[in-house]
Amino acid sequence: MTTSPTYTPPTYTTDVRRLEDFSAVDLYAMLKMRVDVFVVEQECAYPELDGNDLDCLHLRLFEGTDLLACARLWRPSPxxxxxxxxxxxxxxxRGKRLGEALMREAVIECEKAYPGEAIEISAQAHLQKFYGSLGFERTSEEYVEDGIPHVDMVRQATAPT
Structure with missing residues (x-):
């Protein structure tokens, strides 16, 4: 039996804030990264500015002043x-395990904002194993969203400590 390597997070700082608390420069940097990844790199024409950012917490990882990664946390409705x-x-x-670090931080922040509740994601289908390693379980059949195969996944709530 092989054991997985111990998780050692990369060096970064975190920032969690609402959209109205961003400077124009910080907001531009985050939105540019999202467009560069989702629209340009993945060649996916879709409404990146979907009207939901105003209701979200935005998590960002930094190394110094360099924006490394970002995610948004929210509850669309009660x-x-x-x-x-x-x-x-x-x-x-890329290649610094930042996706893992970002998701671990996102789970922590969701648990703070929504204690005792499960967390849902719409995952690109090819990333199921990655999200599964973080405690997410597939809950839907594969479907196509914006031209990319996805599955719904849920991470059950952790017991309060």
Whole structure:
């Protein structure tokens, strides 16, 4: 039996804030990263500015002043689970396990904002194993969203400590 390597997070600082608390420069940097990853790199024409950012907490990882990665955390309505979405790692900073670090931080922040509740994601289908390693379980059949195969996944709530 092999054991997985111990998780050692990369060096970064975190920032979590609402959209209205961003400077224009910081907002531009985050939105540019998301467009660079989702629209340009993935060649996916879709409404990146979907009107939901105003209702979200925005998590960002930095190394100094360099934006490494970002995600948004939100609950679309009271009758649905909290969600993590728009998970993006800067193409300039890939290969540093930042996706894992970002998702671990996102789960922690969701648990703070929505204690005792499960967390949902709409995952690109090819990333199921990655999200599964973070405790997310597939809850839907594969479907196509904006031209990319996706599956819904849920991470059950952790017991309060």
């Amino acid at each position: 009758d649905v689970l909290p969600r993590i979405g728009r998970v993006a790692v800067s193409p300039d900073h």
